[in-house]
Amino acid sequence: MTKNRETGTHRVLILGAGYAGMAAAIQLAARGRRREDVQVTLVNAQERFTERLRLHMSATGQRVAELSIPELLEGTGARFVRGWVTAVDAGAKLVRIDDDRVLHYDTLVYGLGSVADTAAVPGVEDHAYTLNSAQDAELLADRLARLARLGRGTVVVGGSGLTGVESAAEIAEQHPELDVVLLGRQEPGAAMSPKPRAYLQAALARLGVRVLSGVEVVKVLPDAVELAGGELVAADAVLWTSGTRVSPLAAAAGLTVDERGRVVTDATLRSVSHPDVYAVGDAAAIRQGYGVMHGTCQGGMPTGVHAAVSIVRALDGRRPKPFRFGYYHTPVSLGRHDAVVQFTRPDDSPRRVYLTGRMAARYKETVTASPWPTYGRMKKMPASGAFWPRGGRFTRGVR
Numbered sequence: 001m002t003k004n005r006e007t008g009t010h011r012v013l014i015l016g017a018g019y020a021g022m023a024a025a026i027q028l029a030a031r032g033r034r035r036e037d038v039q040v041t042l043v044n045a046q047e048r049f050t051e052r053l054r055l056h057m058s059a060t061g062q063r064v065a066e067l068s069i070p071e072l073l074e075g076t077g078a079r080f081v082r083g084w085v086t087a088v089d090a091g092a093k094l095v096r097i098d099d100d101r102v103l104h105y106d107t108l109v110y111g112l113g114s115v116a117d118t119a120a121v122p123g124v125e126d127h128a129y130t131l132n133s134a135q136d137a138e139l140l141a142d143r144l145a146r147l148a149r150l151g152r153g154t155v156v157v158g159g160s161g162l163t164g165v166e167s168a169a170e171i172a173e174q175h176p177e178l179d180v181v182l183l184g185r186q187e188p189g190a191a192m193s194p195k196p197r198a199y200l201q202a203a204l205a206r207l208g209v210r211v212l213s214g215v216e217v218v219k220v221l222p223d224a225v226e227l228a229g230g231e232l233v234a235a236d237a238v239l240w241t242s243g244t245r246v247s248p249l250a251a252a253a254g255l256t257v258d259e260r261g262r263v264v265t266d267a268t269l270r271s272v273s274h275p276d277v278y279a280v281g282d283a284a285a286i287r288q289g290y291g292v293m294h295g296t297c298q299g300g301m302p303t304g305v306h307a308a309v310s311i312v313r314a315l316d317g318r319r320p321k322p323f324r325f326g327y328y329h330t331p332v333s334l335g336r337h338d339a340v341v342q343f344t345r346p347d348d349s350p351r352r353v354y355l356t357g358r359m360a361a362r363y364k365e366t367v368t369a370s371p372w373p374t375y376g377r378m379k380k381m382p383a384s385g386a387f388w389p390r391g392g393r394f395t396r397g398v399r
């Protein structure tokens, strides 16, 4: 593998310190600590780690832990650069930060994640709140607190996927004085088997969430959302959770991307067009035996670990191994005291087994809290991060 001529080191640049990029950085730093030939740099928009799994909690004014990325990296030898990535030049192997700084790399790990798709429906960009960042969640928290002080208001949650369900439940529980409407094409919990789906829907009803499914939002207005057919649903605040969108930087850099802009990878997680670029997490289109993986934390962290292990193998002149991952659960919070956990087959189809109620809420909290301590453990024992379900026959012999 190439090394920088002046320093004799191989420069690995990781873009994005989300669940996947963070896993890649810690793994690489831990595995490369005793070697002089690897230099790891992690770039992220903020110094504070954003626990996306808790953004619906932040959006309802609940305090979440302050997790410092530079502090976690202390002692690993990895460098942290705070800044916004504005361009990737895959030919010159450099990245621009805030337009004015340049970082060179020998290997790039691209992990810029995804956000809700605010461009698909007119008015969303102008009038809707999102959970795209901690700052966005705080803006919504302020709005909800103001409505709560008035003692009334209607909050419309657009998108009945799992983020929409968790958000609607959380808002209804934390702000019982507000009316919460959950709108979407599918019924909530559509991908679950009948019993957990029924439980989830009953929990939403118990929390007072009004569900309108089978509907299409065509426009978001300052005080309402418009449905196909012209019906208006009045709203004092709209939270948009529908669809996902990735950064346009990979496509602009000439990397091969799929129809959603995600970096298409080979079996070892390298870009199919630029083998010195690995793609991880939501920003990557990773094919498994059952299809292309969809963005989750449960799958994102393993991609980061695998990319790191592959880079170290390649540095040592060994061939990277194919990445294999099988899903195992879909945990969904329904406020702070209730949840549903649907256990799944490796292809994410539902099994018959599920958990509900307080036990499920404890399970969900354990899952949500686990990434940060996992990174801490990986610093000392990198191999501890390498355990995840490989998917058995569902992923065997891919490609």
Ligand SMILES: Cc1cc2nc3c(=O)[nH]c(=O)nc-3n(C[C@H](O)[C@H](O)[C@H](O)COP(=O)(O)OP(=O)(O)OC[C@H]3O[C@@H](n4cnc5c(N)ncnc54)[C@H](O)[C@@H]3O)c2cc1C
Residues within 6 Å of the ligand: 015, 016, 017, 018, 019, 020, 021, 022, 043, 044, 045, 046, 050, 052, 053, 054, 055, 056, 083, 084, 085, 086, 111, 112, 113, 114, 131, 163, 166, 247, 280, 281, 282, 283, 295, 296, 297, 298, 299, 300, 331, 332
């Ligand atoms: C409310 C909510 C609940 C969820 N619950 C679950 C769950 O229970 N289970 C589950 O598996 N998944 C869940 N998800 C999905 C999960 O959060 C994502 O799949 C996961 O965060 C993807 O990790 P990632 O590392 O790819 O990206 P992210 O976690 O999105 O991290 C990307 C990082 O890159 C940074 N970044 C982006 N662009 C730039 C740029 N240009 N310059 C600098 N930095 C940049 C971002 O600031 C961020 O730090 C949930 C999502 C939400 C919103």
